[in-house]
Amino acid sequence: MTSRTIFAALVLAALPAASALATDQNINLTAEVPKFCKFDAVPTFGSLGNVSVGSASTAASVINVTTATSATGIMNAASFNFTIPATCNFPSQVTFLSVNGGLKASSPEPIASGTFLSRIDYTASLFGWNGAAPFSLATNGTANASASSAGTAPHTGNLQGLVVFAVNNSAPLAAGDYADILRISLTPQ
């Protein structure tokens, strides 16, 4: 009897405790939110001076100068401003870039004699974006000329700018269809 009791106690002692069978699996959850900037809505164009809005979207818009010249080919004044709701989740840089360096004709008129202008210049100015210093891009014929300024913090709000055409009345403009692309970019730094 005594030996049976001792044997049972030994067997129980040899069995591992029930809690010793558990094990842990940790899953470390991580996520990286990339830096981004995006335009939240279609731009609005205002103070339309001798221009009309052909179309507007979050990717590209079209502004048409209504009457580019007088009857004698002398450049007319034109201007507009724009507001684009935008968001950057990181301090960002705003850049204005002129693809053509001013409005140029895709098929320039040959000049037989005399002096004619073949480019319509303009100045694009930033006057509102998250503390970015105001700047101006004045086109002068240099393709892909740009100007930029950096914002100081993540921001959501309106990017605002102004475009004013430079009236050059030193000579008439050669006939043609003139165009440029003003590229407005927000890039997280």
Place this chain on the structure above:
Amino acid sequence: MKKLIMTAAILGLTASGAAAQTATQDVNITAEVPKFCTIAGITGPAALNSTVPVSATGVVTTTLISHTVANATCNTAADVIATSQSGGIKSATSAASGFTNIIDYTGSATLGAATSSINTVTAPAAAGSEAGNTADTGGAVTGNLTITITPAQPSVPLMAAADYADVLRVTLTAR
């Protein structure tokens, strides 16, 4: 367990590979500069006047008459055409037999390298307008518009009249 680790690894790779997203808005700006031609800086200049001298005995002075108009401009290739509206300097007085009521002339209009020439004698009856050749400037041009008129002595005497007249019209037409 291995599946969980594999999934987590893939998610981690995807997250760390994301590039900063730039927002771009293109504003396409367009302007159309229409074609035009002007003379002396305007589209409807005042007429110029010339009188062909004729002596007391009906001899026409055949000296070249010239006009130079500054600041003629076409901002594209253009046609230059000189046209006599009457086909000669003509009187309304009917010509009696052996006489004429027309002073013919040659004329030209030059802008840049383009010259339109006319000779009114090519239509002797002067029944209507006569146009010179159409000359192409070959491109935008600005400069002097030079107009010449060289009267011709008729082969028969001129009828007496005070109303000999013609209009030589020079037309610049943007192509």
